[in-house]
Each structure stands twice: as C-alpha cells, then as structure tokens.
Amino acid sequence: MPSHDVIIVGGAVHGASAAYHLAAHPAFSGRVLLIEKDPSFAFAASALSAASIRQQFSDPTNIAISLYGIEFLRAIGERLAVGEDRPAISLVEGGYLFLATEAGLPVLAENHGLQAALGADMVLFSPEELAGRFPYLAVEDIAAASFGATGEGWFDGYGLMQAFRAKARALGAQMMTGTVTEIATEGGRATGVRLADGSFHGAGTVIVAAGTGARPLIEPLGLPMPVEARKRCxxxxxxxxxxxGFPMLIDPSGTYCRPEGELYLCGAAPSPEDDPLATDFEVDHALFEEQIWPILAARVPAFETIRPGRAWAGHYDMNLFDHNAIVGRVPGFDNLLIANGFSGHGLQQAPAVGRGLAEWIVDGAYRMLDLSPLGYERILEGRPMVEKNIV
Incomplete structure (x- = not known):
C-alpha cells in the first residue's frame, strides 16, 4: 500500500494549488504529500514573477482559465482563510492595455470579439479615445487599443503561493523538503518517487509541478519534454x-510596464537569437538601457527622466513547442499528471489548473473547465496550441 495517495513534486504555486484543491474536494479523503526542494523559494518563478492576470488571450481555454482565476483571486480572503487569518494578495484590477499599430489591428479586433463573447470585460479604444483616457501616452502610430476594464491587473504572487500552502496544510496536506530525482514506474503506472537522499515514497498518484525541474523527471520515462529554463529580467x-490610472501597458514591441506601488515595473523578452538556456540569475542591465527604456520613453514621454531601482531575474519554464502550459495525464501512465511549461502565465493559471488536477484525480475527468486542450497529447502529435497573445 502506498504511503500517500497523492504525491506532488514541486511546492510552489501549482503544486500548492493542487494540494489545496485536493484537500478541499468534498469527495477526497486521502493523504497528500507536497515535496519542495527549496522552501525558501529564492529562485522560484512564483516569487520572481511580475504576478499579473489577464483575459486578453486569443485561445478560449486560456481566456476561460483566467476568468476563473480572477474570481478566485477576488475571493481569496474567504476561500483560503485559516481560522481568523484571511490572506490578502493586494489585487489591483488596473487592466491590461494592449496597443496595436495598423498591422496588428486585425488580430486585436479578432481577439476582442472572442474575449467579449466569453464574458471578459474588454473595451476597444480608438486613438482619440485612447489619448483621452491615457493622456500621458504617445499614440501617433497606434490604430487601436484593447483595455481590460475589469478582471485584469496584478497581485502579490508570493502571497498567493503561501496562501495556497497554508490552507493546504490546514486541511491536512503534508509537506516535505527534498529533491526528487526519479519518478518510479511499473506496468504503466507511477509507483512513487525517489529522493536525492535515497529514500523512496510510494504514491497512488504523482503530480509533477516542478517548473524548470520537470524535464529530467519526465524524459527518462521515454517522453519528449520541450520545456527549458529561459531567463526573464x-x-x-x-x-x-x-x-x-496607469495600466499594465503592452507596447506593440512586446515591452510591458505597470505600476508597483510608487514605482513602475517593466520588462521585455529578449530576441529569439539572444534567448539561450538559462543557467544563472544575473540581471542583463543592457536590456533595460538599450531596449526597454528607449521604447518606454518614446511611448510615455514622462519616462524620459526616471530613477532606476531594483532589478532581478527569474526563470520561465518555457514550453518551446507552443508557449502554452502542459496540463493533465502523462500519456502511457494512468496515474501520472503534470502541470508544466507555463511560459510566464503560471501564477494567473494556478487556481484553475490546481482545481482541474484535483477533479481529474477524484472524478476521473475535468468538471468545471475543460483543460484537455492543454494536454500532453498535442506534444506527441505535433499539434501546437496557437496563442497569438504571448507577452
């Protein structure tokens, strides 16, 4: 008999969300073990992210996931309360503002129609309306903009992760510090995990939510895993x-900027040819000085005079196949699940993904949201999930 009904590898936001949703499921009474190699989370994406949420995607599954996510975040004080302790994550629904030139207008309009049809609260601005609403923007080259009137913004991602962990623990989930080195399998089933200290822990079901550490656990099972660490500053x-009223501004170049208290927070993806496998957490200050700041100063003239502040780097678990998450059952193994490859969207997708994994384990199927488009099968079939709004 396994020592735990469910073992979750990776104790950051997705592992913690799955642990909470399992422990809170009315039909689940099993034993959950959450294993994390670094409980300080010093280098975890959950702690180093820009921590934001939007419905402005082009794929209906991603939109639905974030619609559920914002409702979850709004009610987090009630949902994840432990006794009298009601967690707060400083949610600010400041909205995403996607700017589009004439070349990007067709995609912006198409995406807006889908988002609105699914219930997202989006507003399309003409250049004149945009200048009236955000007079500090330079909009001479802008044909239109899409703005999340409600339901989009930013929050304390580290606080969300810790709230999930605290509630899962209060509901009976166990937590352990350790480095998982192997998923043990037999006869098409996962039997447990082996740790670096040589110990073995049996499991009825295993969930791999190990971020950039998932690939060395999955590929030995004979499956391709197109997920690698990519540095983002x-x-x-x-x-x-x-x-x-400064929003989460998304320039047509892909550069983003949003308020962070009295400061502003910004970033941009490097060019594909300058985006190697991440092996360190050193900040690329030239990226800000040579690329990000000039773009922002041209878009927001007030940013021509600024005082630089703190900077940091984190690692995306980047799905190089299609930049979308890989969620659900690992093909060939009845009781091995994965939540990985979020490519920068992990925090906002954690509530829905954690709930979906719990439903799969308890009910044998997704109930609230159909997450099957994110399934591993598309990797094996060479069938990418197309998402046009990658930031």
Missing part, C-alpha cells in the same frame, strides 16, 4: 510625474 524605476 524585471526592472523597476521611479518617475517624477504622476500618471493616474
């Missing part, structure tokens, strides 16, 4: 001018 700065 985040920079902060102060601006002398007050810019009321």
């Amino acid at each position: 985040i920079f902060t700065f102060a601006c002398r001018d007050k810019l009321p």
